[in-house]
Amino acid sequence: MTPKPPKGHFNILYFASAGSYTSKNVEALPAPLPLRKLFSTLEERYQGIRASVLDHSLVTINLAYADVPDDKAPEDKDEIVIQEGDEVAIIPPVSSG
Amino acid sequence: MATQDPNSHESCLSKEGCYVALTESPLNLQSITDRVRSPQAGAIVLFAGTTRDSFDGKPVKELQYTAYQPLALRTMLDIATALKTKHGLKGIAMIHRLGVVPIGEESILIAVSAPHRQAAWRAGEEALEECKARVEVWKREEFEAGEGVWRANRDGVKGERIG
Numbered sequence: 253m254t255p256k257p258p259k260g261h262f263n264i265l266y267f268a269s270a271g272s273y274t275s276k277n278v279e280a281l282p283a284p285l286p287l288r289k290l291f292s293t294l295e296e297r298y299q300g301i302r303a304s305v306l307d308h309s310l311v312t313i314n315l316a317y318a319d320v321p322d323d324k325a326p327e328d329k330d331e332i333v334i335q336e337g338d339e340v341a342i343i344p345p346v347s348s349g
Numbered sequence: 350m351a352t353q354d355p356n357s358h359e360s361c362l363s364k365e366g367c368y369v370a371l372t373e374s375p376l377n378l379q380s381i382t383d384r385v386r387s388p389q390a391g392a393i394v395l396f397a398g399t400t401r402d403s404f405d406g407k408p409v410k411e412l413q414y415t416a417y418q419p420l421a422l423r424t425m426l427d428i429a430t431a432l433k434t435k436h437g438l439k440g441i442a443m444i445h446r447l448g449v450v451p452i453g454e455e456s457i458l459i460a461v462s463a464p465h466r467q468a469a470w471r472a473g474e475e476a477l478e479e480c481k482a483r484v485e486v487w488k489r490e491e492f493e494a495g496e497g498v499w500r501a502n503r504d505g506v507k508g509e510r511i512g
Binding site: 265267268269272312315341343344345346347348349 | 398414415417419420421423445456457477480481482483484485486487488489499500501502503
């Protein structure tokens with residue numbers, strides 16, 4: 253299974269088109285990270301990923317779906333923050349069957 | 350209860366007449382049928398989805414499935430338990446194959462049992478549609494021409510070409 257992320261990091265899993273775009277299945281990113289900054293953080297690392305993958309993908313944190321807020325939104329004390337040790341996943345449109 | 354049999358590469362979840370699994374091995378029609386068999390059932394409906402050799406007229410060489418396994422199993426069990434209640438099923442079992450699935454072989458099996466056939470037919474169809482819409486499994490098609498595509502089930506989405 254996925255190795256535990258190093259201290260001060262969370263794991264992010266890339267499935268299907270997200271994995272093809274980043275050429276990896278998993279990596280560790282620095283935590284904590286407000287969820288609203290996730291897509292811009294990934295766009296900095298993988299230019300163009302937002303338009304081609306993230307804009308039509310869903311996000312889970314520890315196996316639960318989470319709504320990604322607009323990153324232009326002002327800081328909110330109740331906002332979701334990805335924590336050290338969390339498992340985040342990019343879920344592109346599914347195609348089972 | 351989650352279990353993993355290291356020999357068969359099959360991981361599964363089960364709960365009160367519901368069984369869901371992911372496996373890298375070929376699927377077996379008889380064994381999934383036996384999982385839902387019940388003396389109170391008057392019908393078992395079995396659906397087998399098989400891999401097709403073309404998409405939009407383009408010949409497909411090979412199909413490969415990948416999954417977010419713990420989440421896909423959880424979603425499959427959610428679907429199964431909801432349909433069991435909704436249609437008064439005696440049993441429901443769903444298994445999806447992962448990895449390379451040769452053309453013409455089964456990629457998914459769904460079996461449902463109910464006291465009467467109407468509920469079984471309806472539940473079987475709904476189970477497949479719910480799976481295709483929600484379960485965290487992805488299909489990649491490799492075309493004879495050499496390119497590969499991650500397919501999307503969502504209506505109108507053609508999948509993203511990956512070169």
